[in-house]
Amino acid sequence: MDPCSKYLVTGGAGFIGSHLVDALLADGKEVVVLDNLSTGRMANLARAQKQPRFRFVHGSVLDPLLVDELARECDTVIHLAAAVGVKLIVEQPLKSFITNIRGTETVLESAQRHSLRVLVASTSEIYGKNSSGPLGETSDRILGTPSVVRWSYSTAKAVDEILTGLYHRERGLKGTIVRFFNTVGPRQSPAYGMVIPRFARQAVRGEPLTVHAAGEQRRCFLHVADAVEALMLLLGNPAAEGDTFNVGSSEEISVRELAERVIAQSGSASPLEYVPYAEAYGAGFEDMQRRVPDTTKLRTLTGWQPRHTLSDVLTDAIADARDEMNRLASTSVPGGRAERPPAATASVAGSALAGPCQA
Numbered sequence: 555m556d557p558c559s560k561y562l563v564t565g566g567a568g569f570i571g572s573h574l575v576d577a578l579l580a581d582g583k584e585v586v587v588l589d590n591l592s593t594g595r596m597a598n599l600a601r602a603q604k605q606p607r608f609r610f611v612h613g614s615v616l617d618p619l620l621v622d623e624l625a626r627e628c629d630t631v632i633h634l635a636a637a638v639g640v641k642l643i644v645e646q647p648l649k650s651f652i653t654n655i656r657g658t659e660t661v662l663e664s665a666q667r668h669s670l671r672v673l674v675a676s677t678s679e680i681y682g683k684n685s686s687g688p689l690g691e692t693s694d695r696i697l698g699t700p701s702v703v704r705w706s707y708s709t710a711k712a713v714d715e716i717l718t719g720l721y722h723r724e725r726g727l728k729g730t731i732v733r734f735f736n737t738v739g740p741r742q743s744p745a746y747g748m749v750i751p752r753f754a755r756q757a758v759r760g761e762p763l764t765v766h767a768a769g770e771q772r773r774c775f776l777h778v779a780d781a782v783e784a785l786m787l788l789l790g791n792p793a794a795e796g797d798t799f800n801v802g803s804s805e806e807i808s809v810r811e812l813a814e815r816v817i818a819q820s821g822s823a824s825p826l827e828y829v830p831y832a833e834a835y836g837a838g839f840e841d842m843q844r845r846v847p848d849t850t851k852l853r854t855l856t857g858w859q860p861r862h863t864l865s866d867v868l869t870d871a872i873a874d875a876r877d878e879m880n881r882l883a884s885t886s887v888p889g890g891r892a893e894r895p896p897a898a899t900a901s902v903a904g905s906a907l908a909g910p911c912q913a
Contacts, residue, residue: 735802769810
């Protein structure tokens with residue numbers, strides 16, 4: 555049972571954040587969302603905005619006075635705001651690095667000052683190039699050279715985890731870290747590398763599905779509803795304080811097989827198109843061949859189990875892509891073609907870094 559009644563959700567207009575906001579409101583909680591809408595969307599909060607217990611604040615986690623003002627009136631902070639997505643990290647590495655570290659430090663400082671519980675979103679990118687069997691919370695980090703900007707995201711989130719742990723040990727912060735593996739579902743944008751929504755949109759448009767490298771990279775994909783359920787269970791369990799938990803699916807598939815399943819489930823005639831990493835992300839890009847989570851700790855503490863299969867995930871992703879295509883068609887210019895979807899609408903945090911395989 556979660557005794558808290560009022561939550562501050564940073565990045566709450568993003569993909570996972572907006573679904574979590576809906577769940578908290580449905581559970582009778584009061585929710586304040588802080589989001590600068592640089593990548594989140596107000597459309598994601600359409601349902602929440604109808605609730606009297608919801609408030610949206612347009613602002614940044616880099617504003618310590620604003621964060622402190624909002625934290626002061628809440629019981630719990632859920633910190634999801636961050637720069638996410640390989641494409642964004644590669645294109646804006648310094649801005650992303652600063653946002654991810656300074657934003658988290660600001661949130662932790664306010665949470666500690668006001669004796670709040672805080673849940674900090676981390677990522678499977680923490681593990682870097684470790685492609686060994688199921689990755690537990692204490693599995694090794696294996697990174698490439700610091701000159702490869704992809705690893706700046708992994709490093710920034712590692713610093714976030716270290717800060718959360720140190721605030722807990724030295725200042726008594728009631729902090730919990732959640733490492734999201736690949737999370738998929740409605741409201742997720744294909745921008746910045748999220749592979750399933752990209753495949754789904756390409757398939758429903760009849761476009762080639764662009765597979766990076768040979769498509770042999772293996773990943774697991776969790777439905778956002780299952781991710782939110784895990785968060786709700788952790789928020790309601792004081793034993794989660796001071797600990798780290800993986801959240802992800804163990805249903806493994808190669809990216810090439812994933813593309814083929816999207817084509818089959820959507821009834822598309824789209825072909826596959828193989829694109830070298832260098833063409834997609836520039837020279838020197840590095841990836842890992844396999845990333846599978848071990849969620850034993852989460853399951854043991856909370857009894858959590860994913861309720862959705864990969865087929866369920868793909869069904870919802872394809873439906874979401876079709877809905878978007880229909881919306882665009884209904885707002886097309888008279889006598890012209892439907893507008894293309896906006897390019898920069900990646901979710902505000904809460905999703906594992908989405909690389910060429912939505913890592």
